[in-house]
Amino acid sequence: AQKVTQAQTEISVVEKEDVTLDCVYETRDTTYYLFWYKQPPSGELVFLIRRNSFDEQNEISGRYSWNFQKSTSSFNFTITASQVVDSAVYFCALGGGYQKVTFGIGTKLQVIP
Amino acid sequence: SAVISQKPSRDICQRGTSLTIQCQVDSQVTMMFWYRQQPGQSLTLIATANQGSEATYESGFVIDKFPISRPNLTFSTLTVSNMSPEDSSIYLCSVEGQGTYNEQFFGPGTRLTVL
Numbered sequence: 001a002q003k004v005t006q007a008q009t010e011i012s013v014v015e016k017e018d019v020t021l022d023c024v025y026e027t028r029d030t031t032y033y034l035f036w037y038k039q040p041p042s043g044e045l046v047f048l049i050r051r052n053s054f055d056e057q058n059e060i061s062g063r064y065s066w067n068f069q070k071s072t073s074s075f076n077f078t079i080t081a082s083q084v085v086d087s088a089v090y091f092c093a094l095g096g097g098y099q100k101v102t103f104g105i106g107t108k109l110q111v112i113p
Numbered sequence: 114s115a116v117i118s119q120k121p122s123r124d125i126c127q128r129g130t131s132l133t134i135q136c137q138v139d140s141q142v143t144m145m146f147w148y149r150q151q152p153g154q155s156l157t158l159i160a161t162a163n164q165g166s167e168a169t170y171e172s173g174f175v176i177d178k179f180p181i182s183r184p185n186l187t188f189s190t191l192t193v194s195n196m197s198p199e200d201s202s203i204y205l206c207s208v209e210g211q212g213t214y215n216e217q218f219f220g221p222g223t224r225l226t227v228l
Contacts, residue, residue, distance in 0.1 A: 035216050043203055045156075045219040047114070091155065101217055103156045 002027045004094050004104035012110045013082050021077040021107045023092030029053075034068065034075045035093040035101070045091070051075060082111045115140055115208050117220035125226045126196055133192045134223045136206035141186035146217065147179070150203040159204075162189050196227045 003026040013019045025034065036048040049059065051068050059066050063080045079086055092104040116139040126132050136145060147159040159179055160168040168181040182190045193200050203224050207217040 037219075042221075043224065044221040045205065045207075047216045047218060050216045100158065100161075105155045 002029075002032075002094050002100075002102040004092050004102055006092055006104035006107050008107045009105065010108045010110070012112060014112050015084060016081050018078060018080050019082050019109065019111075021079075021090050021092075021109065023075045023077065023104060025073050025075065025092070025094045027094060033095045035095070036066065036075075036077050037091045037093065037103075038088045039091065039106070040088040048077075079109075082109075084111050084113050087111045114210065115142065115218045117206060117208065117218060119204075119206060119220040119223050121223060122221065123224035123226075125228060127228055128197055130196055131192055131194045132196065132225060133190050134204050134206075134225075136189045136191070136220055138187045138208055142208040143186070144209060145183065145189045146207045146209075147181065147189070147191045148205045148207065148219075150205065150222070152201070156205065159191070193225065196225075198227045201225055201227045 005024045007022055011019060032053045034051045038046040038048055049066055056068050056070055058068060065078045067076045075092060077090065087110050089106045089108045091106045093101050095101045118137045120135045124132055143163065145162045148156045149159050150156050158171050159174045160170045160181055162168045162181050162183040164183045164186050170176060178194050180192045189206060191204060203222040205219050205222045207219045209215050209217050
């Protein structure tokens, strides 16, 4: 069975602070893939990143960076110099075989101006 | 990435009625997925819809309550039948990107409130 744990249900930071959203996953699949999605107050889900299990290289995209560590089954997401527009719910998700994706419960991030 | 639209974007319905949600994709896709997001909760997969075959439902979801149609490779509908307030949720359809192990792209969602 697949499981995604996002232990932080809500985080508040002051604008320009850095913030890290934690994600821990469980799977028996040897090949799997991990995602992060952003859900702003408007409700639609915005895809941020995909990472395959055989690619542990960390990635940076602008103010966003992701740290994938198979040894600890974690796929953490860091926002540098946070902005008010970053306020949203962020979901970590895990995909295994047959395209089934399991989502974490989400972390609500509030960036205070 | 696929562009997905959903109709209606939101609705308020009375208990005991049914609502059909439409999902349109701008490209042909093999599988479409329907999710439910209850207030303050994560996404839960309802079913996977393949064109030309019966939808595959996840544990806890049944066809009588959530009938799905998939008449072609760009369109699907989800009906929420005999609604109760517990069905108040956001319903989202999604499709997978091209290739293997790809991300899913989501429609804008349908916000359903059942009174």
